[in-house]
Amino acid sequence: MKHIFRIWFIALCYIPVFAFAQSKNATTVKGKVIDAATLKALSGATVYFPDFKRGAVADESGSFSISGVPVGDYIIEISYYGYKTLVEKINTATYQEKSFSLVTSIVEQEKVVVTGVSSAMSAKKAPIAVQLINKRELLGSSGTNLIDVISKVPGLQQISSGPAVSKPVIRGLGFNRVVVVNDGIRQEGQQWGEEHGIEIDEFSVSKIEVLKGPASLMYGSDALAGVINIISLSPVPEGTIRGNVLGSFNTNNLQRGGHVNIGGNSNGFVWGGYASLKAAADYRNRYDGRVFNSKFNEQNFGGYIGLHKNWGSSQLNITHFDQTIGMVSGERDSATGKLIMYVPHGDHTHEEFPTEKDHNSTQPFIPRQRIQHLKVGLENSFHLGANRLSLNLGYQKNHRKELGNVLNPSETEMGFDLQTFNYNLAYHINTLKDWKTNVGVNGMWQSNTNTGHEMMIPDYDLFDAGVFIVTQKTMNKVTLSGGIRYDIRKINAKASEEEHHDEEEEHDHDLQFEAFKRDFNNISGSVGFSYAFHPKWNLKLNVAKGFRAPSLAELASNGAHHGTNRFEYGNAQLKSESSFQIDGGVGFDNDHISIEASLFYNYVKNYIYYQRLQSVNGGDSVIVADNDHEDHDGHSHGHAHGDLYAFEFDQANAFLVGGEIKFDIHPHPLHWLHIENTFSYVRGMLTERRDGSRNLPFIPGPRLINEVRATLIEKSKNISNLYVKVQLDNTFKQNHAFTGYNTETVTPAYSLFNIGIGTDVTWKGKTRFSIYLAGNNLTDVAYQSHLSRLKYTDVNNTTGRMGVFNMGRNFNVKVNVPLQF
Template sequence: MHYLRVLILGVLSVMLMALPSAYAGVNPEDGVYSNALSGKVVDKSSHTALPGATIYLPDLRVGAAADAQGNYTIKNLPKGKYLVEVHYIGYSQHTEIITISGVTSKNFELSETLIEKNEVVITGANLATSVKKTPTPISIIRRDYLDDNISTNIIDAIAKVPGVSQLSTGPAVSKPFIRGLGYNRVVVVGDGIRQEGQQWGDEHGIEIDDYNVSKIEVLKGPGSLTYGSDALAGVINIVPPAPLPIGHIKGNVEANYQTNNGLMAYHADIAGNNNGFSWGAYVTQKQAHDYKNKYDDYVFNSRFNNTNYGANIGINKQWGNSRLSFTSFNQHLGLVEGERDSTGRFLKLINDNGTEGEATATGSDNKSYSIMVPKQQINHQKVVWDNNLYLNNGGRLGLTLGYQLNQRREYGDVLNPNEPELYLKLQTFNYGLKYYLPEMSGWQTTVGVNGMQQKNENKGEEYLVPAYDLFDFGAFAVTSKTFNKLTLSGGLRFDNRSLHSKALLLDEEGKPASTGDAKFAGFNRNFSNISGSVGLSYEASDRVVLKLNAARGFRAPNIAELSANGVHEGTIKYEYGNQDLKPEVSTQVDGGIDFNTEHISLSASLFYNHINNFIFSRKLFNAAGADSIPATDNDAGYAAFKYQQTDANLYGGEFTLDIHPHPIDWLHFENTVSYVKGTASHATDSTKYLPNIPANRWLSELKGRFKKVGGPLKNAYVGVQMDMNFAKNDVFSAYETETPTGSYTLFNAGFGSDFVNKKSKVLFSLHFAVNNFTDVAYQNNLSRLKYAPVNEVTGRAGVYNVGRNFSVKLAIPIDFK
């Protein structure tokens, strides 16, 4: 580890050596920094001003809003070429590369449309760029989509994106899967750094507030190039709200109620910008009782509550910008075990005069918002300091530092309900330094280093994974250039991860001791690899874009895969790690086409992904051919699972067809199909298919969007959706590790509108929606509750997903003059 730190210091020194020459002879008062962008934003047809239109430079994270006459000005900009995005509700987003040199003037004309074709992305690229120019498939989910659709957490909100699915443990817990791969193979980015919070576990989700979001970008394919080990399947970048334009103070108040589980959510935020000094704060509170479906009725202890908050301050001046943000995610949730009595009703644990007992859960229990044992508590605090320093040579230096504290507690003793049995404390320090080189002959290049240092401790009386120290280092270079209609991009990366796992000995009472039985053996592992990618995007015409990308990714095994030894409560199993595991190495090829006309938009992507040393968990059998049940620290009698490896192949794709016949552009008939299959090389029939592969899916939605309705209504919509999930029979059936899942079709609907005054100012927005309005009882193939005990009355295995659910959401914007 010492030589790695020396290497980091060396790289940092080389990059920082650019500073003296970049600033040599420069005086901030001599006009070198007096670069600005100004102009006017108007309607392309009528040339009338578009007051309130936003002009934003994603790479610099600065922007402005047009005034009543459509005029705007953005000051304190560095020299160079930057992508500018101009946005106004009801108009197609305009994107353009602008050369900033001195006081630069640029007017924009926007076309009225309800179809977005010019989205800008920052995920997986060295600089902000148009989706058309990215060789890898990227989906974008904006705030209005999150408002229109019912969800209970941040991953649930994006699980309908083609190629994206969720592994869930009740409505509070969802983990993202991209093209059949999840857990540590998907990197989730929040506030510019990778989210670290025991991603290997099934029974807790992503610790990011679903209200503190401006948009979400989903990169489908290896993203290891800029994000390092673990981004084997892709990246989900959850982008917080950008700083407001100078001179603005705005806020929002939101409320949501859902009928199925009585969910009540409240959110408030406020932000401002005074002469380049920006600030913001938010708070979210959410609570729900047990959810229900027509087979299980109310699912006991599926309740949860969240209290999240955060704040940020920032400054944007001639030398660059700096932003400091703090977020706190706090969740309490029940753990569904699924035990029932002879009548098929769920059982609850009780304190029976000082001894542990069981009783039948009643209706009043199900409507309670109090969390019952077994339960879990997740606290995640995060501080991020993000900086951009403008260099006089046209380059830019970016430094991002972050600290995360993730504390996960499980409570299972009804006699001591407030004493955690399992308590994991994970501390992560994230670092990243990037140097954006000046443009050279059209090439845009970024070099950098990033990684993290982790420390995980066991603070409870039960143990699932050992305490460990981890150090992660990566160095990379990415570049791109546009040759007329062809954009070429790619790069290389080196990664090294050092893991020191600490030994743990337990005495006869199960307490840590210097002598005794070994719960965990101490070990050191070192993993390193080279990742790379090369891709191209070709704009064959104004209507057709062709894409091709080849990438190599790398993932080191996580701590649970290497050394777990204990009951994984929320997953209803006993887990064993495997210290002999090797890193996963992925080689993937993507190809795609986008086709857009006045009447239809079509997108198709195909992929093939070969993974060497694919890691998975399978059930163990004993010599008698029955479940292997560990006798130690396993009072519930859970079956044992152990991590194994095989070479794997995943292939499939996504297809989207949006019919929007001109001139009735308000009407959309959108269809998306997602297909993925995962197989193991040289396997038998029962081990041929990889576990945890989502079922194939067809989403079809008919939706009308109306910019102008009349009276107080504006930006209204109404739609109905069919969500068809095909049967999943090609499962890893060996040792009863995984069971088949039947097909099901859900129907959803929604409508809503902005309510405006006579000056077209939005007073409030209302959204109404219903999911599963035919009240279908179903089990998603990736639901962990599917493996709960059998209901002896009905013979049905496991617990079913959420039934019919109505939702109403109110949002009130507040503009402080």
């Protein structure tokens, strides 16, 4: 790691000295924010430059002042709750102090996006499909983890392994095909596993951007499906100290959480910190009762410190995420069908039914896993005249332990020590003949070491690098964008031996993994435009080519994957996936309705998937995962898992087609009424049948969400922004399962009835606290998501139902107290 710290030292000590000479190229932007109808000052309005993360809050007169703004053309974003966000392009060199007028609106259409484009721009002008979720929307939504909270975004769903673990799926593609970025650093923590979450605390998140479609230009290999950009550690406006205290509780699984954060900004010196705690017991549903070992607990701490000056900014971010998760085995008593647990009994174990105390505990039983994720990031942005140089460096250490021996709970059955160094250097050309262009290089060094006595993937080293150029130009009603990128990835997998004991208890070693090296390279590109041919209409079209190199699990797996009840074999001959996607969209917005519709076609060459292996006699191939799992008397000897089905990775050409539509009714002058309908659909197919099936695995069923929302009180003496919403979440039958090799089964349709209510409580014109209440699945429907991995656990012999069902009726309450000094 010495070379890593040398690079950091150079970045910290030398580059700021060079950039300091450019301080003369900065200016101060002043103005006033008012109500367009009444001309009254909007005290508390937020003014923000997304490109370089500088902003201010309007004072009691509506005035604001932002110093250290670089000279050039930039997007300024002005927002105030209950008003339509104003997004305007200004030239800071010729800017004159002015008033910005905001109009009231119950529908927020004009938002700024920074993901996947060369510079900040209005989401309506972006040629790509992007969904933005702000802090208030996150607080008003309920879920058991971050991806669960945002899973109602059209085109975004989740692969789940219980309430603690969810992985994003964008338009039918998940796992390593989706890149998660957190505060400028690509999140790296064993993305290949279904039972491995993204390891980001939702309480600390302030904003999320979901990019749908290939985004390899800015983020390299793996962004085949899209990007989820999560912003947590954002500095507060100049001259303020702000914070929040948040509490949350779920009734179904007794999940309780707390969060506190505080941050300041004084003359460009920024600092902040936060802490989050969360704990949950076993959840319940109507068919399974309490689902044993679905409990979890986590804690997360983070902070930042930096300088935001005329020469630019440099900010150091540190977070530490620590989570312990119970792994739901779904094993049942053959006579009653009830879920069971294994407990020690001398030198072996026996089955017991969990007690109420066992269910209510927030300390997971065996099998369980513990994940610790340390992340250190250094964000630098330096003004070079009208241009800008950015350098982001990151170090991540993801340590994962899977514990499966009931007789020895501290034994690390399977462990991974993953270390990653990320780098991203880009030169942002502000204007060159009206084009705004980024040129850069980014990638990562990565090393993974096994730390348990069992192994599933080999130790390996990985090097990844890519050079790119992206550009955009706005000409009256048309915005053009595009770019090209070249990537290389080098993988060095190391030979590893499996240690075991024979009957005489002598040590023996078998070669489990052979050493190999693979190199991958590819060219990615995209071109697109948006066309506002009418003040109320806009069109979008984008064509993109992306690629993804195979993961180590896909290339070299050779072991039991207990979190998914499989024994997996890799395929060292796999090729890179490459995609060609066409996106088209149309938008309409007036005083009464808003419509957003998009369609896509995605052809993926060499799509990688796994399938069950067949034995020589034609049945399913079964691997005895633990030879000591059960003796002749039926007593198990410690491990909480037994025989597993064998799967192997394979690939074939495939295509995905679908789209999303959002139809929003907000009739004038009934601004308090808001009727929203969203529909998303994706169909994934192989070009050739495999064991009689052409369907891709992990494709969610069609989804229709109907919501009616009413703002009952916009502003009064002590109550403001009081809303009530009623929602019907409909998921249609997924009868296009990948049934080849008995890999998936058809999933029935289900509808969930949800409600929500929220308000701000004010005193002397300031919000003292906000409260949000939500009820999910009020009719207590027993259902299974098609993307739930718990669907394929043991069969209940008394009912014939396979697997564990999702969470039943749940009420959630959040209380948020803002702090300002």
